[in-house]
Amino acid sequence: MADASSFSVTTPIFYVNDVPHIGHAYTEVATDVLARWHRQAGDDTWMLTGTDEHGQKILRTATANGVTPKEWADKLVAEAWVPLLETVDIANDDFIRTTEDRHETNVQKFLQKLYDDGHIYTGEYEGYYCVGCEEYKQQSELLPGEGEYEGQLVCAIHSKPVELLHEKNYFFRMSAFAEQLLALYEERPDFVQPESARNEVLSFVRSGLADLSISRSTFDWGVKVPWDDSHVVYVWFDALLNYITAVGYGQDDAEFTRRWPAQHIIGKDILRFHAVIWPAMLMAAGVDVPRGVFAHGWLLVGGEKMSKSKLTGIAPEQITETFGSDAFRYYFLSAINFGQDGSFSWEDLAARYQAELANGFGNLASRVVAMITRYCGGVVPAAAELSAADHEIASIEQRATDASWAAVERLAVHDAIAATWELVDALNGYLTVEEPWTLAKDPHQRARLETVLATAYHGLGTLAVLLSPVLPKATAKLWTALGAPGTVQEQRIDRANEWTLGERVSPLEALFPRIEVAE
């Protein structure tokens, strides 16, 4: 049923000046799992991620480091952002940088079209500008400075002085799209998810929309406004367009039709840009709005939103070095209800790793493979007459397959994993009840022994397929040990329980070794 349908999914593009932390990695992993899952369901899938490299802040840090902004961005992309994707094992199909020609050229095309169609006008703008935020601030967002900034106004977020700027700006007539946006939210209740995010957006748009300043003339690190090269495009306007410039907008109509619209996965901090400004921009240009915008929650550390400034930021490698990328992926996607805030703690991570991955799934794989090796000489046994318990396992495999795919289709990754884990638990329980080690002692029970092991073997293979989007490394090892044909990533996940059996098992190292705490 999933055949031939197209599924494009995106992460936000990273602001290169940021330091990668587990929040970035969380967004990437969630998006990657959705993409892998759809890919394995036969969908024509495309996962896009990338970097946002324009703006005054980058210009300034580059200058401070004595290099050009492009050199600065190149360095950060190579040293921080591409490595982040490797750290958490992301299988993206494309990586766009906003400094690439395919982006800049088509941003200009897009902008020119809005200009030609009367959606842009010239205006004056005066306001306090925070370089850190890359945006103008309202009075309410400013605080009186202290210490060295005594007497100045400082940004409430960055605690650095803001600058009073006065500039000619080009404005996007966003206010004209309020009604169309409301109609969109009405007609497509799933356009903004989860429900809490949709409520935020609705109340915001209902309260009225202002026009949006979309150019800057005080610095030049950005895409030039095509009809006035003394201005560069406002970074956010520029950044949002990556979603279409990356898939051929203005350049390759066939590709664009194939890949757009995409489902956006974002953090809730940038909800408004994606659920209001972005669709308004697209409406103005006569381009389809996104398939949907899904805002996930914050990772809370010690009950607070994780933040770089509060030093609660955690680098993904801190986790993957000890637990591995599979565990990172599994932990954040299973422990957190996708869309809600979730608490992170090392204790919880370690506990879940041990209980669920090592003792639950890993040990299950280990005991099944070991018994087939020991009792059947490594030859995959064939099932004979099936008992009620065997049929029950088969039906749980079916249920896990159906339920997890249904959950993924509604972006409930957390539910998909939970549905799959029922099979892990069922198989461990099945083995305890059937006691193949006892059957093995009685030659007359040979057929039953082989049937039990065949049933467990089959369930394990189904698990490998179902968990491959979340645990790509471990399931690949397991697939090999099961002696199954092809790669696990090639298996249809929406028919996970129909995989083709192998003939011989091979030794399996511990998928999730126990972690001895040395501290």
Place this chain on the structure above:
RNA sequence: GGGGCGGUAGCUCAGCCGGUCAGAGCAGUGGACUCAUAAUCCAUCGGUCACGGGUUCAAGUCCCGUCCGCCCUACCA
């Protein structure tokens, strides 16, 4: 000031339109078992569902108010 979300067992959280909804996992305790990564399985302890009212035959589940946490947004100045 307006708005959004949340406050459920020690911990992390499920509980859709009101009627076995008082739950799960982990931790704790007791027992079984040995194929396996000292793993697995079973049983069990544990909560006045933030607080106060209200609607109802019936309310974590709806309404009002209060307190607490987080987030978005405004303004007097």
